[in-house]
Amino acid sequence: MTATKEEVIAFMKSEFPQSKCVVEAVSNDGATVSHHVGQDELRPGGTVSGPVLMSVADVALYVAILGKIGIVPLAVTTSLNINFLRKP
Template identity: 70%
Template sequence: MVSKSEMAEFLRKEFPQTKCTVESVGNRSCVLSHEIGFEELRPGGTVSGPVLMAVADVALYVAILGEIGLVALAVTTSLNINFLRKPSSEKA
C-alpha cells in the first residue's frame, strides 16, 4: 500500500499542475482537499464544474494507485457527474 507522503510526492513529481492535496490514502479510498480561490469560481460564487470534475478524477486516481501502486500512465477512461445541489465555495 502507498503511504500519504509517497502519494503526495508522486503527485508533486508527475502532476505539478494539480492543486489537490492528499489528506489520507488507503483501504480503497482517499481524502483530498483543494484550495478554492477566485479563479475556481463561476458567477454566483459557486465552485465551477471543471474544478469538481478534476478533484473527482484525482481522488479516484489516488484511491486506485493507493491499492495498485504508483503507475504514472494509468488513465481515466470515463467520468460522469450529476450535480444534486449548488456547490459552495465555503470551507466545510
C-alpha cells in the first residue's frame, strides 16, 4: 500500500508540525524534500550545520518509506550515519 504526496503532507503536518521540511515529491520509488536554511542554521563561514543536514536526510528517508509502504507512523530510522568529506 503506497501513500500519495497529499497523504504524506497531511500526515507530516499533523504529526510533525515543527518540521521545516517541505515534501516536494513522493512516489513508490522515492521522495524529494526541501528545507529553507535560515541564518540560525548556519555555522561560521556559511556552512549548513550537521544537525540540519541529518534532520533533512532523516525526513527524506521517512517520507520515501511512507511513499512505499503507506502511512505507518511507527516506521522509524534505527541508524543514520554521515561522513562529511568537505564543507556542505
